[in-house]
Amino acid sequence: MNAVGSRGWDVPADLEKNPATIPGVGGSPSVPVPEDLRKEIEAHMALYPDTRSAALPALAAAQRLHGWCSPEAIDQVACVMGVTPASLDAVATFYDMLYTEPVSPQAHSVYVCTNISCSLRGADELYAAISEQAGDDEALDVRPFECLGACDIAPMASVDGVYVGPLTVDDVPKLLDDIRAGREVLPDKQLVRRPCADPKAGA
Amino acid sequence: MTETLLFDRIDEPGLNTLAVYEARGGYQALRKALKMTPEEVLGELEASNLRGRGGAGFQMGKKVSFLPHGAIEKYLVCNADESEPGTFKDRELMQKTPHLLIEGLVIASYAAGASRSFIYIRGEYSQQADILDEALREARDAGYVGERILGSEHSLSLVVHRGAGAYICGEETGLLDSLEGKRGNPRLKPPFPANQGLYQGPTLINNVETLSTVPAIVRMGGAEYAKIGTEQSTGTKLVSVSGHVQRPGNYEIELGVPSREIIYGLAGGPPEGRKVKCWFPGGSSAPVLTGEDLDIPYDFESMAKAGTMLGSGAIIVVDDSTPILDVALKTAKFYRHESCGKCTPCREGTNWTVKMLERIDRGEATPMDLEIMASVQEHIIGHCLCVLGDAMAMPIGSMIAKFKDEFEAHMEARRTESSPAGELAGAAA
Numbered sequence: 001m002n003a004v005g006s007r008g009w010d011v012p013a014d015l016e017k018n019p020a021t022i023p024g025v026g027g028s029p030s031v032p033v034p035e036d037l038r039k040e041i042e043a044h045m046a047l048y049p050d051t052r053s054a055a056l057p058a059l060a061a062a063q064r065l066h067g068w069c070s071p072e073a074i075d076q077v078a079c080v081m082g083v084t085p086a087s088l089d090a091v092a093t094f095y096d097m098l099y100t101e102p103v104s105p106q107a108h109s110v111y112v113c114t115n116i117s118c119s120l121r122g123a124d125e126l127y128a129a130i131s132e133q134a135g136d137d138e139a140l141d142v143r144p145f146e147c148l149g150a151c152d153i154a155p156m157a158s159v160d161g162v163y164v165g166p167l168t169v170d171d172v173p174k175l176l177d178d179i180r181a182g183r184e185v186l187p188d189k190q191l192v193r194r195p196c197a198d199p200k201a202g203a
Numbered sequence: 204m205t206e207t208l209l210f211d212r213i214d215e216p217g218l219n220t221l222a223v224y225e226a227r228g229g230y231q232a233l234r235k236a237l238k239m240t241p242e243e244v245l246g247e248l249e250a251s252n253l254r255g256r257g258g259a260g261f262q263m264g265k266k267v268s269f270l271p272h273g274a275i276e277k278y279l280v281c282n283a284d285e286s287e288p289g290t291f292k293d294r295e296l297m298q299k300t301p302h303l304l305i306e307g308l309v310i311a312s313y314a315a316g317a318s319r320s321f322i323y324i325r326g327e328y329s330q331q332a333d334i335l336d337e338a339l340r341e342a343r344d345a346g347y348v349g350e351r352i353l354g355s356e357h358s359l360s361l362v363v364h365r366g367a368g369a370y371i372c373g374e375e376t377g378l379l380d381s382l383e384g385k386r387g388n389p390r391l392k393p394p395f396p397a398n399q400g401l402y403q404g405p406t407l408i409n410n411v412e413t414l415s416t417v418p419a420i421v422r423m424g425g426a427e428y429a430k431i432g433t434e435q436s437t438g439t440k441l442v443s444v445s446g447h448v449q450r451p452g453n454y455e456i457e458l459g460v461p462s463r464e465i466i467y468g469l470a471g472g473p474p475e476g477r478k479v480k481c482w483f484p485g486g487s488s489a490p491v492l493t494g495e496d497l498d499i500p501y502d503f504e505s506m507a508k509a510g511t512m513l514g515s516g517a518i519i520v521v522d523d524s525t526p527i528l529d530v531a532l533k534t535a536k537f538y539r540h541e542s543c544g545k546c547t548p549c550r551e552g553t554n555w556t557v558k559m560l561e562r563i564d565r566g567e568a569t570p571m572d573l574e575i576m577a578s579v580q581e582h583i584i585g586h587c588l589c590v591l592g593d594a595m596a597m598p599i600g601s602m603i604a605k606f607k608d609e610f611e612a613h614m615e616a617r618r619t620e621s622s623p624a625g626e627l628a629g630a631a632a
Contacts, residue, residue: 116533117519146537147290
């Protein structure tokens with residue numbers, strides 16, 4: 001099988017493959033879609049004057065179920081939205097938060113910001129420590145990420161969308177323990193609990 | 204530096220809820236606006252001379268006035284993608300005072316005659332998007348959003364739309380394509396979004412901070428608001444300060460204060476014993492300034508005069524412990540990663556710049572490479588559909604121009620280290 005998510009030019013096109021059509025349309029076979037996923041996608045489609053606007057939230061929903069935008073996930077979204085799988089594949093490959101390589105549905109996402117402000121404060125060392133200590137644990141999906149918009153707590157990471165920082169290399173074992181145990185991650189380092197830096201902003 | 208319009212008691216517990224927001228006078232500006240005509244509201248926005256807070260600094264009132272008149276369906280899109288490195292002000296606003304954004308957005312939609320609106324928030328801000336969704340539900344239940352708002356003729360639908368991680372979706376036409384469910388590739392302009400934007404309809408696009416300022420303008424009156432700041436840069440601005448400073452964070456300043464007051468006075472400057480080497484005044488896309496430039500007033504026109512830009516109001520400070528090559532390489536790699544690939548000068552130029560910087564660091568470069576790299580930057584600027592390529596070329600070009608000696612010394616040092624001839628020369632000495 002060709003790597004669906006290949007971004008490089010080093011994987012040849014599969015010339016034997018039939019062009020994919022919209023599942024369930026024009027005689028092409030429909031694909032089974034889990035009922036909850038179908039409802040969620042349809043709810044998103046109803047919000048827009050053009051239902052195709054729902055592509056990002058629909059793919060995100062399918063990814064939550066499958067762990068990544070697998071061929072099966074793409075087919076299911078295509079079936080509900082009435083678009084070709086190829087058009088969704090083109091969308092999925094564009095965005096960093098949509099994964100086109102296998103990820104376990106149970107995996108926790110750990111984004112480590114390695115952009116300029118965080119790297120000035122030690123993000124590269126932090127990312128190295130996190131990915132080394134995470135090892136090949138399938139429950140942890142560790143990725144370096146571009147600026148996450150939290151340079152006030154640099155260096156930082158986002159764990160399943162929860163921002164924590166400033167982190168040191170010493171915080172890493174506790175951080176990973178919290179994630180693996182399903183606990184709230186580093187509660188006293190969470191961004192949402194941090195007061196505004198501006199002294200005039202006091203309540 | 205006494206005015207706090209946006210950050211006024213922003214840490215008040217529960218400010219994200221409608222009850223607390225209303226108790227401190229929230230949505231009164233909307234009530235006032237709905238008693239005026241849309242033209243009067245637009246007049247106040249124009250009188251305020253409020254300039255867009257997302258990066259381009261275009262007058263908001265003028266932008267609204269570009270929309271065609273008549274019964275055609277118009278869209279209002281709030282740009283909450285906030286992906287410019289170093290910028291995190293909108294995040295704090297949306298998380299702590301989401302109703303301020305919703306109120307400003309509804310007032311702006313009334314002035315613009317827009318009936319459908321979207322907040323495009325970057326996918327990484329999922330906590331903030333959840334807070335916005337909850338605030339929107341409350342606002343809808345209270346009749347501030349929806350059909351015939353507060354009994355007026357004005358109706359507005361609002362959807363919080365989550366992105367999925369792409370810097371280019373902060374570019375307004377890339378954002379529109381993304382909102383239509385496509386790859387976030389920027390469009391050829393003209394036509395501008397005011398004429399053909401979302402779903403080919405007239406579209407007004409404003410940043411979170413810009414829209415959040417609108418209630419204050421309606422409350423105070425545009426003329427009164429324009430007294431804050433300088434003549435061409437009115438009002439207060441949220442500044443995100445990060446990098447080598449002791450107190451990184453968001454600060455609300457009056458436009459026109461000396462930059463030193465922000466970097467040293469508010470953010471505490473670099474750690475003890477370190478000096479400011481260079482700083483980005485408006486996100487990583489802005490040409491860098493140096494430690495000599497700290498007395499430049501922080502406003503749109505002074506930054507433009509200094510050859511850089513206020514941008515999104517994100518100050519990134521680099522102290523003298525960091526080699527300039529590291530800063531340049533980090534910056535260039537980011538733009539290489541985020542280039543959408545549509546225009547050749549950007550796609551190839553960002554890639555070549557990274558490769559040449561890496562050559563310098565490996566000791567394989569010659570002094571001529573520095574000139575070639577500078578010329579690559581010149582060939583990117585102005586030659587693409589959007590300014591992503593320029594956003595790399597401008598800061599990299601400024602670093603080469605201002606730190607040429609350091610680049611050359613770095614190049615020479617690495618060359619000597621890595622070449623056998625260098626080792627021989629070292630042995631002979």
